Amino acid sequence: MKYVDEFRDGDSARVLAQLIKREVNPDRDYRLMEFCGGHTHAIFRFGIVDLMPDNIRFIHGPGCPVCVLPAGRIEAAIKLAEEHDVILCTYADLMRVPAGKKDSLLKAKARGADIRMIYSATDALGIAQANRDKQVLFFAIGFETTTPPTAAILKIAKAMELSNFSVFCNHVLTPPAMAHILDAGDAKIDAILGPSHVSTIIGSNAYAACSEAYGIPIVIAGFEPLDVIQSTLMLVRQINAGTAAIENQYTRAVSKSGNKKAQAMMAEVFEMRPLFEWRGLGSLPESALQIRPEYADFDAEQRFSMPTIDTAEIKGCICPAVLRGMNNPDECKLFGTACTPEDPKGACMVSSEGACAAYYSYGRYRNSEAIT
Amino acid sequence: MSRLDIKHGVIEMAHGSGGRSSATLIDELFVRHFDNELLNQGNDQAAFNVPAGRMVVSTDGHVITPLFFPGGDIGSLSVHGTINDVAMSGAKPLYLSASFILEEGFPLAELEAIVISMAKASKDAGVPVVTGDTKVVERGKGDGVFITTTGIGILPEGINISGDLAEAGDAIIVSGSIGDHGIAILSSREGLQFETTIQSDSAALHSLVAEMVAFTPHIHCLRDPTRGGLATTLNELARQSRAGISIKEISIPVKAEVKGACELLGLDPLYIANEGKLVCIVAAEDAEELLSVIRNHPLGKHASIIGHVTEDQHHMVIMETAFGGNRVVDWLAGEQLPRIC
Numbered sequence: 001m002k003y004v005d006e007f008r009d010g011d012s013a014r015v016l017a018q019l020i021k022r023e024v025n026p027d028r029d030y031r032l033m034e035f036c037g038g039h040t041h042a043i044f045r046f047g048i049v050d051l052m053p054d055n056i057r058f059i060h061g062p063g064c065p066v067c068v069l070p071a072g073r074i075e076a077a078i079k080l081a082e083e084h085d086v087i088l089c090t091y092a093d094l095m096r097v098p099a100g101k102k103d104s105l106l107k108a109k110a111r112g113a114d115i116r117m118i119y120s121a122t123d124a125l126g127i128a129q130a131n132r133d134k135q136v137l138f139f140a141i142g143f144e145t146t147t148p149p150t151a152a153i154l155k156i157a158k159a160m161e162l163s164n165f166s167v168f169c170n171h172v173l174t175p176p177a178m179a180h181i182l183d184a185g186d187a188k189i190d191a192i193l194g195p196s197h198v199s200t201i202i203g204s205n206a207y208a209a210c211s212e213a214y215g216i217p218i219v220i221a222g223f224e225p226l227d228v229i230q231s232t233l234m235l236v237r238q239i240n241a242g243t244a245a246i247e248n249q250y251t252r253a254v255s256k257s258g259n260k261k262a263q264a265m266m267a268e269v270f271e272m273r274p275l276f277e278w279r280g281l282g283s284l285p286e287s288a289l290q291i292r293p294e295y296a297d298f299d300a301e302q303r304f305s306m307p308t309i310d311t312a313e314i315k316g317c318i319c320p321a322v323l324r325g326m327n328n329p330d331e332c333k334l335f336g337t338a339c340t341p342e343d344p345k346g347a348c349m350v351s352s353e354g355a356c357a358a359y360y361s362y363g364r365y366r367n368s369e370a371i372t
Numbered sequence: 373m374s375r376l377d378i379k380h381g382v383i384e385m386a387h388g389s390g391g392r393s394s395a396t397l398i399d400e401l402f403v404r405h406f407d408n409e410l411l412n413q414g415n416d417q418a419a420f421n422v423p424a425g426r427m428v429v430s431t432d433g434h435v436i437t438p439l440f441f442p443g444g445d446i447g448s449l450s451v452h453g454t455i456n457d458v459a460m461s462g463a464k465p466l467y468l469s470a471s472f473i474l475e476e477g478f479p480l481a482e483l484e485a486i487v488i489s490m491a492k493a494s495k496d497a498g499v500p501v502v503t504g505d506t507k508v509v510e511r512g513k514g515d516g517v518f519i520t521t522t523g524i525g526i527l528p529e530g531i532n533i534s535g536d537l538a539e540a541g542d543a544i545i546v547s548g549s550i551g552d553h554g555i556a557i558l559s560s561r562e563g564l565q566f567e568t569t570i571q572s573d574s575a576a577l578h579s580l581v582a583e584m585v586a587f588t589p590h591i592h593c594l595r596d597p598t599r600g601g602l603a604t605t606l607n608e609l610a611r612q613s614r615a616g617i618s619i620k621e622i623s624i625p626v627k628a629e630v631k632g633a634c635e636l637l638g639l640d641p642l643y644i645a646n647e648g649k650l651v652c653i654v655a656a657e658d659a660e661e662l663l664s665v666i667r668n669h670p671l672g673k674h675a676s677i678i679g680h681v682t683e684d685q686h687h688m689v690i691m692e693t694a695f696g697g698n699r700v701v702d703w704l705a706g707e708q709l710p711r712i713c
Contacts, residue, residue, distance in 0.1 A: 001631045010622075010696045017696075047697015119637075225695050339707030362699040 007224030008046070008129045013289035016229045017051040023236055030056045032235055033325050034193040037064030037353025038223045044362035046225035057234065059187055059325035060179055060348075062281060063195060065142040066094050067347040067354040068323070068370060070279045072309035073170055077139050080168075080304055081113040087131060089124040090139035100311045112113030119147040120342035125156060137300050144366075145197040147289065148262035152270040153292065156296050168300040169291050171273040172243045172276065174198050174214035175206055176287035182214040187325030191235040192371060193228065194220040196250055204248045215244045224252040234316025262299045269295055280323040320354050329356040376400045381480040387570065388474070388508025401484060402504060403439045405491040410467075410502035418467065418502035425528060431522040435678050439486065439516055444600055444647070445573030446649040447490030450463050450519040451648055452576045453598070459578035460650065461593045462533040462585045464523035470504040470521050475514030486517060492684045497576040501670040525578075530589045538613035542681040543659030545652040547580065547666055548573070549698045551630040554644035559633065566636070575648030580669045584652065587665045593653035596646065603642040606689045616684025619701070621694045623678045624702035643704050649683060653681060 025029060034040055040060045044048060049058065049195065062068055074097060081088040088105070095106045096119060110117040114134075118124055121138065128136035142152040150167060157165045172275060176194055181187060194207060199220045217238035223233035231249040238245065248254055263337050276288030291299040316334050321327040329335050329348060337344040341357050348356035376396055386393035398531060401412065403411055410418040433448040444452075452469065458465040470490070479686045494501050499520075552573040577596065584591060593613070597605035602624070610617045626641045634641050654662055660679055666672035679691075687700040 001628050001637070004631070004635055010694055013695050044699060045693070047693045047699045048695070050697035051695075059479040074431055265711040341702075357705075361705070 002276055007222065007226045007227065009337065011130065013051060014070065016226070016233055018054070020229070020233050020236055021053050023233070023240065024053050024055060025240060026055065027304050028055065030236060030239060031059055031190045032056065032193055032232065033061045033187065033189045033191075034183070034221075035061035035063040035174070036195045036198070036223075036229075037067065037351065038155055039193055039228060040064070040198055040358045041052045041353050042169070042223055042225050044358040048228055049363070051229065052232070056242070059189060060322065060358075061325065062278070063143065063144070063174065063198075064348070064351050064353040064355075065172070066097050066351040067217055068172065068278045068280060069094070069097065069170055070277045070348045072277070074308045074312070075103065076274055076306050077137075077168060078108045078113065079307060080105060080137065080300070081108060081115055082303060083112070085116070086135040086136065086137045086139055087127060088113065088137050088139055089127055090115070091141065092117045092119070093351050094139065094141060097168055100309065111192070113128075121146075121153045125153050125162070125165065128157070128162055128364040130174055132164055134164060136165050138165070139170070140167050143172055143198045144201045144266075147171045147266050147270070148201060148259070149330055151265040154269045154295050155265070158295060166298050166300040166303050167288060167291065168306070169270070171270065171289045172278065174202070174210060175210060176284060177278065178207065178210050179213070180281060180284050180287070181211060182216060184324055188247055189216065189325060190239050191217040191219070193231055193235065194218045195245070196223045196227070196253075197255040199250065199258065201259050203256050204246050204254055205256045206258065207246055210293040211244055211246050215280075216247040217244050218246045218255050218306070220246070220248045220250050220359065223251070225273055229295065260292055269291075280319045281306045314345050316363060317346040319348050319356070321329050321346050329359040378479060378480045378484050380567075382453050383476055383478040383483065383508055385476055385508055385510070388506060390407045390663050394506065398506060401480075401487055402506070402515045402647040405484075405487045405536065406500060406501045406504075407491070408500040408525035409515065410500065411504075418465065418469075418500050420502070426527040427527060428458050428461045428463040428525045428527055429522065431520065432457055433518065433520040435515060435518050436580070437515065438557075438558070438560050439482070441560045441572055443488050443603050444574035445486055446517060447488070448493040449491035449574050449647060451499070452492055452574050454523040455576040455649075456522040456596045456647075458523040458525040459576075459581040460533070460596055461525070461527060462531040462581060462591065462594065463527045464582060465497070465499045465525040465578050467502045467504060468499055468521050468523050470501050471504045472504070472692035473514055473518040474506065474508050475516050476508060476511040478516050478624035478686065490519075493576065498577070499578075505511050516593070523586050528585060531585050533591055533594050535593050535595060535609050535612035536614075537614050538609055538653045538681045539655075540615055540681050540683045541590065541656050542592055542653045543656045543677050544606070544617065544619065544679045544681065545654065545659065545666065545675055546597075546602065546624065546664055547577070547650045547652070547672045548648075549625040549627045549630070550595055550597065550646055550649060551626060551634065551644035553647040554601070555630045555633045559646070560636070566633070568632070568633060570627065573646055575671055577648065577671060579648055580650070580666065580671050583665055583669055584662060588654065588658045588662055590655045590658050591652055591662075592655070593619065594650055597648060599645050601641070601643040601645055602651065603689065604691060604704055606701065607703050609651070610686070610687040610689055611651065611682075612689060613681070614684035616687060617679060618682050618692070619679030619689065620692045623676050625674045625676050631695060656680070683697055
């Protein structure tokens with residue numbers, strides 16, 4: 001497959017892995033946080049850990065959009081779908097994320113709520129146009145990657161005066177989450193494997209403040225396995241040299257300043273939300289977006305009375321520590337027993353990009369004594 | 373008796389009443405196209421002679437959206453699916469029965485297209501539909517048409533194939549490229565239409581199986597990796613046989629178009645359904661020669677030895693990735709859903 005196979009070539013991987021083995025200092029550990037779930041997924045799916053020397057440790061970050069969405073927001077959406085008879089549209093992997101009381105969008109759909117899985121934000125607009133007698137709500141989630149499409153459909157909906165359409169905005173921002181983790185300091189991270197798709201939108205310069213403030217090397221890395229290995233080598237070299245620069249390995253898609261057009265569209269439609277709760281990380285100031293007053297007519301939180309639902313912490317779950325890079329998934333008592341991909345309890349088990357799910361689905365044989 | 377208006381007509385409640393309308397539907401559509409001696413007798417059952425020995429029976433309900441897809445339709449699928457389930461025991465399928473649940477309002481023209489396709493699949497396979505049933509449900513209580521087929525077959529002497537017979541050291545063969553059927557279906561689903569040349573691999577595998585069991589009686593397991601794909605089948609076999617499985621990604625045939633579609637949608641071809649492929653576990657010493665036998669059959673041209681059975685108390689399927697690492701190939705958790713980014 002052109003433009004994919006080239007980045008999955010085993011021979012090139014072995015060459016790069018040899019270089020890493022030669023260059024690492026055996027007397028120290030290299031604690032690298034991959035921020036994105038896409039990287040976590042790639043690391044496990046392709047077995048990258050097997051190619052790395054033992055002292056390279058991948059610490060899994062919070063960049064899994066469905067993992068960090070608090071259960072209360074999903075519960076609120078389910079309530080709306082069931083009580084207000086709206087058509088609720090959302091991206092696929094949000095469907096089975098557990099809300100409170102063992103509920104999920106999939107279960108609400110089975111009970112009769114009109115919940116539709118869509119593949120593109122524009123599909124939600126199409127559904128609204130085709131069902132003018134019904135309220136259609138787009139449950140928008142994701143980091144900066146999925147934000148511009150939401151901005152685009154809000155602009156179109158406004159231009160069309162599509163009065164039966166609204167957006168439940170849950171878009172979150174990468175740099176504040178990164179800063180929060182570095183600020184907490186408990187993960188003892190030496191360097192960061194920077195976001196891939198997010199950076200195509202916000203550009204590599206967006207992490208400059210973080211890198212400077214915390215003196216940490218960041219390499220923007222593509223999602224393919226060779227991207228990850230090459231970026232790891234770049235980070236090892238920075239750590240060895242004692243530098244803390246932002247480097248861009250993913251030059252085929254990411255520029256310094258990012259996608260200006262997308263940024264302008266986001267700025268036009270969204271503004272900073274003062275406070276937003278992240279599943280596992282708690283309430284973080286200025287870490288998420290809300291819809292601007294000019295677009296209030298299309299803001300589901302304005303149109304409907306959306307209840308704020310607090311969900312209780314799950315007893316024994318160490319997701320907050322996993323999301324901060326303090327613990328490995330298999331250090332949790334629930335891992336693989338009470339919490340599995342079939343019956344997830346914590347945030348990191350809900351999506352295949354979550355650290356616990358990737359660990360469980362692809363990597364648990366490494367510690368198979370613990371799992372039955 | 374009035375003739376059916378196949379061109380413009382639709383299924384009405386009366387077609388399921390058991391009266392004259394039912395008889396017309398059965399005669400002019402089902403009997404006309406399935407056309408075989410046993411069915412033509414017009415009884416509620418088919419009686420036939422069987423040789424001595426072991427018999428095999430299997431049943432499969434078919435519900436699929438869309439009803440027509442690149443490379444097949446619910447009709448041909450309902451024939452192939454059940455023939456394959458019978459054949460995976462090593463048996464020679466003999467006869468099929470078919471039960472149709474039809475939704476009021478379903479166009480007769482579409483039903484005829486399905487029945488013609490089903491009749492063709494059954495004739496091509498040499499496995500006639502010898503008895504059947506038709507019911508009609510009110511509009512909104514079905515999805516056009518549901519078809520349940522049951523197949524019976526006869527097992528050649530000396531054949532003992534079962535999912536619990538894999539032994540450490542056995543070789544694992546897959547008969548061709550994986551994921552074609554599931555991707556063909558996805559490509560034609562509403563809301564997800566994308567252009568692809570991929571056709572469903574829907575096919576009856578009994579003639580391939582006949583050649584395989586004629587070559588060696590030492591085939592331990594046979595299974596068609598339908599729902600849940602190759603990954604699910606391998607996990608089932610590992611669990612049933614209380615063994616582990618080790619496979620190599622590089623040896624698993626996947627078409628470039630299937631890989632591409634999976635990349636785009638965030639899916640894994642290992643979990644995508646097949647309808648014309650089989651997985652065979654056989655003693656290692658027979659594997660290479662059996663592979664040539666499979667490759668000589670038109671449905672097995674791209675067969676490949678993908679790995680072997682191991683001893684593993686956790687019954688895991690472990691894959692060496694093309695990239696050089698290892699990973700678990702796990703049971704699917706729920707439905708495979710496209711990822712957000």
